[in-house]
Amino acid sequence: MSKILLIDDDERLADLLTQYFEQHSLNLECSFTPSDGIARLNQDEFGLLILDVMLPEMDGFDLCKLIRKESDIPIIMLTARGEVMDRVVGLELGADDYLPKPFEPRELVVRIQNILKRTSHTRQNNKILNFDELVVNTDLRQALMSEIEINLTSMEYQLLELFALQPGKIFTRDEILNHLQGIEADVYSRSVDILVSRLRQKLKPMELIKTIRGTGYCFAGKIQ
Amino acid sequence: MSKILLIDDDERLADLLTQYFEQHSLNLECSFTPSDGIARLNQDEFGLLILDVMLPEMDGFDLCKLIRKESDIPIIMLTARGEVMDRVVGLELGADDYLPKPFEPRELVVRIQNILKRTSHTRQNNKILNFDELVVNTDLRQALMSEIEINLTSMEYQLLELFALQPGKIFTRDEILNHLQGIEADVYSRSVDILVSRLRQKLKPMELIKTIRGTGYCFAGKIQ
DNA sequence: TAGGATTTTTGACATATCTTAATGTATGGG
DNA sequence: CCCATACATTAAGATATGTCAAAAATCCTA
Structure with a gap:
């Protein structure tokens, strides 16, 4: 069971998702700042990244680009701005999917499972x-x-x-x-x-x- | 370049997309009814399918399920109903992505390229x-x-x-x-x-x- | 298209597994 | 050292699954 990292400064959302994910056998860790997020990515192995667009320190788009330079990790972007251009830009940056806020936890989980299914073609851990x-x-x-x-x-x-x-x-x-x-x-x-x-x-x-x-x-x- | 099939009864949209897709080196064919669509799928080899939810003859969801039984072709669903449940059902049905109408042609193209990029690796060589x-x-x-x-x-x-x-x-x-x-x-x-x-x-x-x-x-x- | 062969489904019953309830056992505080 | 509490274990009842055999459906061949 691979770990998922959330980078979002909304602590309430982080708590909510952590709980909900647990019920679906997904292991979520949370960073509230980009710098902490990058540190964790370098330290640990994650199977997927959820990234908010509105972040302190730096823009979520820039962060996405930055991470994409160094890693192929699947990325889902969360955005409050629902406009089409933003969404397209997110995908062009190298994100694998996006989800406009507010969203149902269930939909996020479905999208995660979809991506994990695609990326790890066989769900083998080789462990x-x-x-x-x-x-x-x-x-x-x-x-x-x-x-x-x-x-x-x-x-x-x-x-x-x-x-x-x-x-x-x-x-x-x-x-x-x-x-x-x-x-x-x-x-x-x-x-x-x-x-x-x-x-x-x-x-x-x-x-x-x-x-x-x-x-x-x-x-x-x-x-x- | 592999062909893409659109099943949608909206002829105006079909024309629009065909033109737009040409500019992006994508080859689009159009069926206006499910029966014609299935016939074409059986006849020709397509790399991706775009499916409207609102169709004559039968529901797009049912059609998606039906096609999924026989083929692993990537499917993008177009839906006018923007509600979360509908969207989730679309993905759970076996669709690879969905797009709520109305949408920008540009976004559809980005999503297509995203899916093709993902699927081109994993498909085929697993014989x-x-x-x-x-x-x-x-x-x-x-x-x-x-x-x-x-x-x-x-x-x-x-x-x-x-x-x-x-x-x-x-x-x-x-x-x-x-x-x-x-x-x-x-x-x-x-x-x-x-x-x-x-x-x-x-x-x-x-x-x-x-x-x-x-x-x-x-x-x-x-x-x- | 009929008839036989194969395959799939249905219903019935056997088995395995989990939950609940009940009772026994260990642990730590006073 | 005893009591209260938490944990362990057993047995019985409730569900879920396994599999047999016969009926229904499908396929195939003549």
């Missing part, structure tokens, strides 16, 4: 996560324990992948619930606990999933 | 998909397992190709239904399940099709 005895292969959606495949249900696998992609990170139950497809996040249910319990059984004798009392869980594996 | 033991040849519409041809029915093959073109992608049953020819998507039927079941049998002993409970299926193969 093989190796934790000593345990190996998680994200291409094949399978986990091996001492070379032998563990029989995981789809939810169990998704949970394991979530953990394995960010070992050491503490996940709350809400985060886990939102990330798993086909879960009806009611008020509060024990589903996550039981899922964790089942996964622990199948991962025995390794004790990789730690409980963080009062918070959630954490995967204590060390990548080899 | 033989190689997954270790399994090889899918889209030219011959056949699949080989350890060098031996698997006897697949046409639906089984289509499903396999759909999967194989986007390994790792999770398909919902609806998506699968829409992609397969000759399936009348009723309210809900088990056809997809049974099709998957049959394909799994024939792909044995490889376990490439994973179930994503509550969502659909996913092809877990790694391209060699």
Whole structure:
């Protein structure tokens, strides 16, 4: 699951989108200034960039041009000016798509998925996560324990992948619930606990999933 | 330079665009009815399709779906209804982009060039998909397992190709239904399940099709 | 175009998986 | 050391999925 960077000085929008994206298994990070945004781009690997046209420090168009010089990352521009010329200019700059504000989060997500589908023609991560005895292969959606495949249900696998992609990170139950497809996040249910319990059984004798009392869980594996 | 087909009953627009496109070295042909449009698509090779939503005979959305069943041609939808839901539906239908009327010819051209740029790379050269033991040849519409041809029915093959073109992608049953020819998507039927079941049998002993409970299926193969 | 062969769909039932409810167990504060 | 709270686990019920076999639809050949 590749990360997405938003560069926009509107903190309220950033919060809103971060939450909404989580529900759709998209990982959003936010920069409020162009300088911070560029710094992050250089530091981390992102799969897509969302760029506001109205920014402090510098114009979004210029920023787009600047980034395009150094990277092929897909860019979606957000613009308050709805005029045609602006939109065309955005596309000619090298942006992959634009969206006039205000917009529905849902439409942004659809456009993102559309672009990601096109750019990463195959949605393969090519990631093989190796934790000593345990190996998680994200291409094949399978986990091996001492070379032998563990029989995981789809939810169990998704949970394991979530953990394995960010070992050491503490996940709350809400985060886990939102990330798993086909879960009806009611008020509060024990589903996550039981899922964790089942996964622990199948991962025995390794004790990789730690409980963080009062918070959630954490995967204590060390990548080899 | 590949040809572009416009399906729209507005003859004035057709003339206007034909002229404008010529200035940009784009070759535009026009159909004024869906039936004529489909006939031309079958007859000739087009690089892109522009589709109006408001058409005689049938709805543009339905037409889009229909064409998408049989072809991967890039589609841009023109719509007079500017509402978000409509637009989203357009993209979810399998269209590659949309443009609300009225629009500037210049913007349409920019979008066309954008899409052609994107699609020209990925299309074509994916004729033989190689997954270790399994090889899918889209030219011959056949699949080989350890060098031996698997006897697949046409639906089984289509499903396999759909999967194989986007390994790792999770398909919902609806998506699968829409992609397969000759399936009348009723309210809900088990056809997809049974099709998957049959394909799994024939792909044995490889376990490439994973179930994503509550969502659909996913092809877990790694391209060699 | 009829009749047989193949393929797809439907309905029924088997199986797998998830959720809820209930009960047992660990943990930390007083 | 005990109690309150949070977590773990079990079992049973609810859904979703797998697959068989027969009916319906389609395709093919004569």
